[in-house]
Amino acid sequence: MRSRFDVWYVPDPTRAALRAEFGLLGELAAEPCQFEVFYETPGPGELRGCIRKQLQWHHELERRAGGALPFPRLCLLSSGRPATVLDAFGFAPVPGRPGLYRTAPGWRVDLVVIAELPRTRETLLLRLLGARAVLRDAIREFAALPDDAWERSIALPWLVRLLFEIPHEASACAALDTEEEELVKEVQQWFEQLKQSLRDEVRKEALQEGLKQGQLRTLARQLEKKLGRSLDDAERAVLAERFDRLGPDRLDDVLLELPAGALAAWLADPAAR
Structure with missing residues (x-):
């Protein structure tokens, strides 16, 4: 064996x-x-x-x-x-x-x-x-770490696995002593908070992405009006890249300051800022 x-x-x-x-x-x-x-x-x-x-x-x-x-x-x-x-x-x-x-x-x-x-x-x-109070206190400390703490990426899979290994049935929970029961509740509460924070983060990212797409559509329409023509796919890709790299304020300045010919050249110039 x-x-x-x-x-x-x-x-x-x-x-x-x-x-x-x-x-x-x-x-x-x-x-x-x-x-x-x-x-x-x-x-x-x-x-x-x-x-x-x-x-x-x-x-x-x-x-x-x-x-x-x-x-x-x-x-x-x-x-x-x-x-x-x-x-x-x-x-x-x-x-x-x-x-x-x-x-x-x-x-x-x-x-x-x-x-x-x-x-x-x-x-x-x-x-x-650890076990019992040691584990409970460690989970509390882990939950209080900053979102970008390196420990999170290492320990999170283990803690999620722990949640699925602890008993959830009433009959099994009844067999636990007080300290073990507190630990079970602590882990379950932490996991629910984690799920909610992940949901909030997804919603926040979706909102930010929605705002970004709305701003890009508005900028594209303003560019098209100034150029007197529609933007092609390559120009739309350039606009999106410069939105991320230069920021919306810089794009607003370009729209206001550059005439149509210079604006077309700005779109075509890979090194433009």
């Missing part, structure tokens, strides 16, 4: 500067790494299973390469603190990195306790993999 791990990650060397912006996650992703995510805290058996997969994968990588390769790092992401695992396998806290624990260097195993991570923006993506 073939073992599978959650994520096998190989960094792109050209994106080192981008990874540096990811804080702890960027540090963990600085080299090839096997990531294993645990919503419930893992026990010794789960850790041994991950190490078994780590060893098997190293063997497979060397077989494919036909020679020795560096031993890959294993990183466990645990929602809570697995005290038995930390004690039994000799994990030690990494100085200056709350929530990060590491075994002896030869094992190349890291363990992140998500519940112990500081509540900063650089840990937000990791805390979205």
Whole structure:
């Protein structure tokens, strides 16, 4: 039976500067790494299973390469603190990195306790993999990010998937404890707000596009009156391009200031402004 791990990650060397912006996650992703995510805290058996997969994968990588390769790092992401695992396998806290624990260097195993991570923006993506109150608070922080925040493009697919994985039936919701029920409501409320904001954005873009098309039609009619003829398709395309590039105020100035001959030349000149 073939073992599978959650994520096998190989960094792109050209994106080192981008990874540096990811804080702890960027540090963990600085080299090839096997990531294993645990919503419930893992026990010794789960850790041994991950190490078994780590060893098997190293063997497979060397077989494919036909020679020795560096031993890959294993990183466990645990929602809570697995005290038995930390004690039994000799994990030690990494100085200056709350929530990060590491075994002896030869094992190349890291363990992140998500519940112990500081509540900063650089840990937000990791805390979205947490549970209960940690996840709820992370979702609130995510929802408060600016619309152009880079975290949105990364985390949004995961959060949408989360919405479809949480229970919606009354019987299933009844089995949840208070904290889990609050989380379900939080995710559902956030998703409804997201859908509404997307609808509003679509409507806004449609309105802006409608206004633009109306302005272009008016400009085209004014140009045709001044030229004494209809615009062809190529001239209409030029008008639309210059509307976007130069703006409607500049086009108004051109209409008012240029005589018919100069206006025709302006339309025909690719470098005209």
